[in-house]
Amino acid sequence: MIETLDITKFYGDKEAVKGLSFSIKAGEVVGFLGPNGAGKSTTVKMLTCLIRPTRGTATVAGFDIQRDPVEVKKRIGYVPESGALFETLSSWEYLIFIAELHHLDMKIATPRIEEFLTLFGLWEGKDTRMQEYSKGMKQKVLVCSALLHDPEVLFLDEPLNGLDANAAFVFKEVIRRLAAQGRAVLFCSHILDVVEKICPRIIIVNEGTIIAEGTPEAIARSTGGRSLEEAFSLLTGVRDVEASAAEFLQALGR
Amino acid sequence: MLNSLLTSLGIDERQWRALVRTSWRNLWRTKSPIGVHAGWRKYRGVAAGLVMYAVAGVLLAVVSATAPSAGTAAFVLLCFLLVYLSSLVLLEFGSSIVSPDDILILAPRPVSSRTYFAARLAIIIVFVSIYGVALGGPATVTFLVRFGPVAAIAWIIAFLAEGTFAALAMVLIYTLALRYAPASRIRTVVGFVQMILSLAIYGGFTVLSKQMPVLFAIAEDRPSWFAVLPPSWYASIVSLAAGEGLVPNIVWAAAAVLAIAALGLFVNGKIALDYVESAAGVAVAPTGKARRSHGRVPRLVRVLRQPEARAIALLIFRQFRHDTKFKMAVLSIIPLTVLYVILGLQQGETITDPFLSDAGREFSGPLLLYFAAIIFPTILKEEISRSDAYQSSWVFFASPLRRGELVVAMRRVITSLFLTPYMIFLGLIFLYFFRNIGHTLMHVAVLFLVCDLLLNLNFLVRPRLPFSTPRTTGSRTSSVIGAMIIGPILLFTVMAIFTNFLYRSYPLYFIGILVLGSASLLLRWALKSRAARVTEALEFMG
Numbered sequence: 001m002i003e004t005l006d007i008t009k010f011y012g013d014k015e016a017v018k019g020l021s022f023s024i025k026a027g028e029v030v031g032f033l034g035p036n037g038a039g040k041s042t043t044v045k046m047l048t049c050l051i052r053p054t055r056g057t058a059t060v061a062g063f064d065i066q067r068d069p070v071e072v073k074k075r076i077g078y079v080p081e082s083g084a085l086f087e088t089l090s091s092w093e094y095l096i097f098i099a100e101l102h103h104l105d106m107k108i109a110t111p112r113i114e115e116f117l118t119l120f121g122l123w124e125g126k127d128t129r130m131q132e133y134s135k136g137m138k139q140k141v142l143v144c145s146a147l148l149h150d151p152e153v154l155f156l157d158e159p160l161n162g163l164d165a166n167a168a169f170v171f172k173e174v175i176r177r178l179a180a181q182g183r184a185v186l187f188c189s190h191i192l193d194v195v196e197k198i199c200p201r202i203i204i205v206n207e208g209t210i211i212a213e214g215t216p217e218a219i220a221r222s223t224g225g226r227s228l229e230e231a232f233s234l235l236t237g238v239r240d241v242e243a244s245a246a247e248f249l250q251a252l253g254r
Numbered sequence: 255m256l257n258s259l260l261t262s263l264g265i266d267e268r269q270w271r272a273l274v275r276t277s278w279r280n281l282w283r284t285k286s287p288i289g290v291h292a293g294w295r296k297y298r299g300v301a302a303g304l305v306m307y308a309v310a311g312v313l314l315a316v317v318s319a320t321a322p323s324a325g326t327a328a329f330v331l332l333c334f335l336l337v338y339l340s341s342l343v344l345l346e347f348g349s350s351i352v353s354p355d356d357i358l359i360l361a362p363r364p365v366s367s368r369t370y371f372a373a374r375l376a377i378i379i380v381f382v383s384i385y386g387v388a389l390g391g392p393a394t395v396t397f398l399v400r401f402g403p404v405a406a407i408a409w410i411i412a413f414l415a416e417g418t419f420a421a422l423a424m425v426l427i428y429t430l431a432l433r434y435a436p437a438s439r440i441r442t443v444v445g446f447v448q449m450i451l452s453l454a455i456y457g458g459f460t461v462l463s464k465q466m467p468v469l470f471a472i473a474e475d476r477p478s479w480f481a482v483l484p485p486s487w488y489a490s491i492v493s494l495a496a497g498e499g500l501v502p503n504i505v506w507a508a509a510a511v512l513a514i515a516a517l518g519l520f521v522n523g524k525i526a527l528d529y530v531e532s533a534a535g536v537a538v539a540p541t542g543k544a545r546r547s548h549g550r551v552p553r554l555v556r557v558l559r560q561p562e563a564r565a566i567a568l569l570i571f572r573q574f575r576h577d578t579k580f581k582m583a584v585l586s587i588i589p590l591t592v593l594y595v596i597l598g599l600q601q602g603e604t605i606t607d608p609f610l611s612d613a614g615r616e617f618s619g620p621l622l623l624y625f626a627a628i629i630f631p632t633i634l635k636e637e638i639s640r641s642d643a644y645q646s647s648w649v650f651f652a653s654p655l656r657r658g659e660l661v662v663a664m665r666r667v668i669t670s671l672f673l674t675p676y677m678i679f680l681g682l683i684f685l686y687f688f689r690n691i692g693h694t695l696m697h698v699a700v701l702f703l704v705c706d707l708l709l710n711l712n713f714l715v716r717p718r719l720p721f722s723t724p725r726t727t728g729s730r731t732s733s734v735i736g737a738m739i740i741g742p743i744l745l746f747t748v749m750a751i752f753t754n755f756l757y758r759s760y761p762l763y764f765i766g767i768l769v770l771g772s773a774s775l776l777l778r779w780a781l782k783s784r785a786a787r788v789t790e791a792l793e794f795m796g
Contacts, residue, residue: 048362050534073364084358086276088283093276100272101363129283 001184031199273373325493408495598623647722658786
C-alpha cells in the first residue's frame, strides 16, 4: 500500500529527510516515531502529496505520489498534526464540503456524517461554528473528515491530540478494525505506550534517517532497553534521562 | 453552460462549486479570538471599502459628465478603474494568492490544482466585480443621460470586463513569480514583485490624478500608441455602442475580449497546473536564511528603553522576516511613501522657509512630503494589529503584563523606529532648501508633533493588541483609503494654522508648540488610560 524508495527532501541547504525506504502492506498499522524535527511530518507531507520529494520515489495505494497526486489523494485519509480546519464553518458544513470534494453520493454521505457526529458526541453542536469548539472537538471533526470517504490508506499524525479518553478508546479500536479490513495505517505519535499497544510494527527515524524498524519488543531488545520508551530514549540521543532532568532543573535555578 | 465550460477547461465542476461556496462563506464569517464579530460589524471592512469606492465613483461620474464623447468619458474612467481595481487585488488578494490560508487544509484532498486555482480566481473576480460596480456604477447614470441606454449598457459591460482583465492580469503576475522564483528565494522575489506592483499602481494613480486634461486630450486624439493601453480597448465597446466610428472600435473591442480570453487561457495552463504545489511549498518550507538569523536582536530594537516596546519591535521585525503576508503588506506601503517623497521633492519650488516667505504662510508647501509622514505610520499600525497567527495572542492574556502597555508600546515603536527617522530625513531636506538650521528644527518640531498627535489619536480611537486580529477581506482597502483621506485633512488643517498664523512671530510659535505638546501629552495619557480599559475588558476565546 505504501512503498518509498530513497525518498529525500531538502529545505534550502538542510536535508530534512535522507533517503528513506520502507513499505507498509495492506492491513498493517505501523507506528512512525522520532524526536521533534526528525523528519516524520515532512515524510508524511510528501506521502500525502503536500510537498514534492527532492529525490526518490514513493507509491501510495498503487499510485506514484509525483505522477498521480490526485489519484493518491482520493485513496488516503489524513489527520494532520496542524489541526487545520475551516473554523468559520460548522462541523456539518465542513463534512458536507469534504464529501463534495471526494465526490461522495450525498445519499451515502449524509447518514454517514450523521452517524460519525453522533458517535463522537458532536451531533448536538453540528450547526455551531467550529471556532467555538474545543481542541478535542475539532480533532474529532478532523478524524471524521479523514474517514468519511472510506480511504484505503490512513496517515494519522498525532490523531489522539486533545481527544478525551472515551473518544481515544473508540478511535484506537476503529484503527484496529480498519486495519483488519485491509487498510494500511501510518501512525505518528509521541505517546509511546499508545503506539506500542496498537502498532505491531514500528519505524523510528532520527535526523531524517531510519534508525530502527521492527516490533516494539524487537526494538527494545536490540537496544538493551526494558520498554519501547527506554529504547526510544537510547536510540534518539537521551542516554541518561535522570541527568537530563537534573540539568533542566539546574538551569531553572540559575 | 457554466458546467460545460468548466469541464472543457479541465475543472471539476462539483469540487469547484463546493470550493467557491466555502471560500465565499469564509470571506464573510469573521473570526476573532478576542471577541466574535456579530451582526453588521462583520461586514464593516468591506462596507467601508465599498462606500469609499462609491464616493470615488460618484466623483468620476461627475468628471465624465464633462467629456466631449462617450469614448473619451469611458477611456478616462476606465484608466482610473484599472488602477483602483488593481490596487484592490494588490491589497486584498496579493498575499493570499502567494500564500493561501486554506492550502494546508485542501492540499491533501483530491482536488486538482486547476480546480483549486479556478475557484480562487472566481472569488477574486466576483470580489473585484462588486467593487467595480461601486466604482463604475454611478457613471452609468451619466452615460444613460448623455449618450443613451445602449451606451449605458455598454459601459456596464466595459467596466465589468476591465475588472476581470485587471484581476486576471494581477493574478498572472503573482503566480508567475510563484512559479519561476527559486524555492529558497521565493519570499524575497514575491516581496520585490509586491513593491514593483505597488509603485506602478500608486504611481499610476498619482499620474492620472495630476494629468486629467492630458487624458482627455489623448482620448480625443487617439494617437497610435493609444492601442497599447488596456482601457482604450474596453472604452471601444462604449464608443461602438454610442456609434462613434465603426472599424477601429470593432478591432479594439475584439482586442478587449481577446485579452481576457488570452489571460484566462494562460492562467488556466501550466500556471494553474502547478499552483497548489508552489503555494504549498511556500506554506510549509522554512527558509535557510531565516534559520541563519535566529537569535540576533536587530540593533534598532535595542534603541528602545521599555521592555514592552522592545518585545513588540522584535515581534515586528521577526514577523516581517517570516510572515509572507505581513511582509507583503508592509512592502506595499513603502512604494507609496517613496512616491510621495519623490513627488514632494519635485515640488522643490514650494519648499521655502515658512518663517520667511509669504508662500509658506499661505501653506502651499510640499504637501506630499507631509502626507508621506502620516500615511506610513497609520497603515503600519493597522498592519501590526493583524496576523494569520492571531491565535498566538493568547500569550498576551496568559502573561503577567498590563495589556494596555502593549498598545502604548506599539505606538512607541512606530514613533521611534519609523516616524522619527522620517522626520530626520525631512529635516535634512528642509535644511537643504531653508539654509537655516533653527527654522528647520522649528518646522520639523511642529510637523513631528502634529504627526505624533494624529498617531495617538488613531490609537485612541482604535486601540489594538499587536498581531491579534485575523486578516479579513476588505479591511485593508478601507484602512488604506481611510488613511489617505482623513489623515491629510487633519494634518493640513493644523499645518495651515501654523504657517498662516503662528509662524508670524516667535512668541506665537512657542505658544503653538506648547499647545501641540500639551495636546500630545494629554492624548498619550488618554491613550494609556483607554488602552488599559479596553484591553483589560477583552477575553481570549480562541
